[in-house]
Amino acid sequence: MLKWQPARTKSAKRANKQLQLGDELDLEITDLNSKGEGVGRHKRQVLFVPGTWLGEHVRVRIVEPKKSYVQAELVSILQASDSRRDALCPYHGVNEKTCGGCPWMFIDYAAQVYAKQRRVEEMCSRLGLDCPGTIQASPQELAYRNRAQLKASADALGFVAARSDQIVDVEQCVVLSDHNNALLARIREQDLGIGRRRKTWVTIDIADEVDFEHISFNQRLPFRQGNTAQNQEMLGWLTKVLHGLNCKRALELFAGSGNLTQALVASGVDDITVVEVVPEALDTLRQSLPSTKAFALDLFDKTKLSELVSLSADAELLLLDPPRDGFALLGQLVSQLPSLKSIIYISCDLASFERDVALLCDEFSLLELQPLDMYPQTPHVELMSVWSRK
Ligand SMILES: C[S@@+](CC[C@H](N)C(=O)[O-])C[C@H]1O[C@@H](n2cnc3c(N)ncnc32)[C@H](O)[C@@H]1O
Structure with missing residues (x-):
């Protein structure tokens, strides 16, 4: 015998609909994923939103609806975390034109450390x-990096962007050591001839133990704790x-x-x-x-x-x-x-x-x-x- 079921109203159908590209919604960030992105839930769907923090209420737009999770971007902050700060770097951001190196730069260091402990x-x-x-x-939250890999193309020298494979042109980097920033400045003064190279991208490994005369292209330095x-x-x-x-x-x-x-x-x-x-x-x-x-x-x-x-x-x-x-x-x-x-x-x-x-x-x-x-x-x-x- 058929069981009686209530007729599904239009609004109930709408509520169950999968999120689509371009949809906007309000979300509470309840967790952080392994990439450090904010995690929120809408019905049964899990959303990842870069540039958001635990406890924040945000408006987001869907940029990539996948089967297992939905990638979204921040539209506006409805209620900011007390730990949010102005990023300490002009290149920081979460889009295809901003540097992807320091995704938590917009959060107080104490809150970053707390979030790591929590994870x-x-x-x-679980175990x-x-x-x-x-x-x-870390005793220094800035100027600590004793090495980094720069990327260079014909018209940019810096680091890879957050959400693309574009190079963000960087003059100075606040997490690099003074030595490495000095190397970056000197490399920028040179005509690297990169535009004439066969490959459009060149990597340049810089490190505290390397002086300018010994920098080489497309040659990875052996590992060192950073x-x-x-x-x-x-x-x-x-x-x-x-x-x-x-x-x-x-x-x-x-x-x-x-x-x-x-x-x-x-x-x-x-x-x-x-x-x-x-x-x-x-x-x-x-x-x-x-x-x-x-x-x-x-x-x-x-x-x-x-x-x-x-x-x-x-x-x-x-x-x-x-x-x-x-x-x-x-x-x-x-x-x-x-x-x-x-x-x-x-x-x-x-x-x-x-x-x-x-x-x-x-x-x-x-x-x-x-x-x-x-x-x-x-x-x-x-x-x-x-x-x-x-
Ligand atoms: C996290 S680093 C640690 C290095 C060293 N313990 C230190 O403190 O500098 C990991 C090391 O694993 C090495 N490695 C990576 N893949 C490897 C592989 N398939 N077999 C053996 N070593 C590998 C890397 O070259 C690197 O030196």
């Missing part, structure tokens, strides 16, 4: 882990942790030029095996830390797993600091290292960290999770964690 705490509660330590804020003061904090934390663990044989993955390896050496770890894929980084590491055994291996190639295990099958400590993709092979590797007592996992991406450590929780307990803010004005958060076999 880490939410992750811990059933104890509360993390209080995030270590905030010198916060890197020192990280090394201090690692040294303290290593002291407590007292391990003799360590395997370090994603070692770069040996930034963290130096703490292993200084802490008296006797037998250190390191793995990294970039040859220039490995050369630097071998020169500065000759007592370590350094190997070039692509750690994202799963066919290399047994080779990796054989490099340090009796390691007691695993130290890893992968790029944003994390290390999806972590569970498999750990299951083949029976001598492993401790793991120190340093991560620059919450999502991949959550995926990777979810596999550890059965066999390892979390001893400490310390968040750190390496990149003010962005949603990125660094996690430093120590795990011990149960």
Whole structure:
């Protein structure tokens, strides 16, 4: 027998309709996504709105209605967050003509730090882990970046725009160190001949350790942690942790030029095996830390797993600091290292960290999770964690 159902009125149909390109609506921002964009909900649809903050009421316009979420743009702020401020940079913004480097520049630094802490705490509660330590804020919210990659075309030198692949022409950048701003100014004075190059885009890596005469085009510098003061904090934390663990044989993955390896050496770890894929980084590491055994291996190639295990099958400590993709092979590797007592996992991406450590929780307990803010004005958060076999 058919059940009676109320006739659907026109307004009810309208209320259930999917949002369309160009639609405008009022929205409350209740969350932030991994890109740092405001998240709001309309009926069952989730909307992402760059340039908005937790608790704000905003009018938005739909720019990209997708199946799983809807991308929207800010039309006007109906009720602003108390943490909103005038951005400290003239190039800041969320459109195709403004710089995409610092998406949180419009929010007070204290509120940025609070939001990062909140995201880490939410992750811990999803994983059933104890509360993390209080995030270590950066001593400088500006002028901290010891390196950056500039993009240059025939008519612009700067950074990629927020919502396009256009280059925003930038004269000075408030998050760059003084040295890097001086390099930027000198590069701008030169005729780079970019218009005559075959490629329309050129990349120029600048860094505190590079002087003007040694700048090169389209050549990526090996990795370096981008905030010198916060890197020192990280090394201090690692040294303290290593002291407590007292391990003799360590395997370090994603070692770069040996930034963290130096703490292993200084802490008296006797037998250190390191793995990294970039040859220039490995050369630097071998020169500065000759007592370590350094190997070039692509750690994202799963066919290399047994080779990796054989490099340090009796390691007691695993130290890893992968790029944003994390290390999806972590569970498999750990299951083949029976001598492993401790793991120190340093991560620059919450999502991949959550995926990777979810596999550890059965066999390892979390001893400490310390968040750190390496990149003010962005949603990125660094996690430093120590795990011990149960
Ligand atoms: C976040 S950095 C950490 C580097 C170093 N721990 C430090 O503090 O400077 C990640 C490192 O992983 C390296 N890497 C990226 N992809 C890799 C791969 N497929 N295999 C091995 N190493 C890789 C990068 O070259 C980079 O040095």
